[in-house]
Amino acid sequence: MPQQTDAERELAQLLVESLNLEGVEPDAIDPQAPLFNEGLGLDSIDALELSLAIGKRYGVQLRSDGEDNRRIFASLRALSAHVQSQRTG
Known part of the structure; x- marks a missing residue:
């Protein structure tokens, strides 16, 4: 499995916590x-x-x-790259 970057790891933590993913x-x-x-089997909710x-x-x-959501939410890596490129702070 490819290694997560620090930003991806932080986002993965947020994902698991915010969605209460049991056992992940x-x-x-x-x-x-x-x-x-x-x-991961996520849905629109x-x-x-x-x-x-x-x-x-x-x-x-x-x-x-958003019309780019399919691309943005394609994977943890894609989502992390988008978040990093859009960060305001």
């Missing part, structure tokens, strides 16, 4: 695996919760109807 270790999330469907948590923690607004 943040370190065990493959940064290149899909977050939805066959990967999870995406909304995660968007709110990211907004609070990083000041990055993710719109639920």
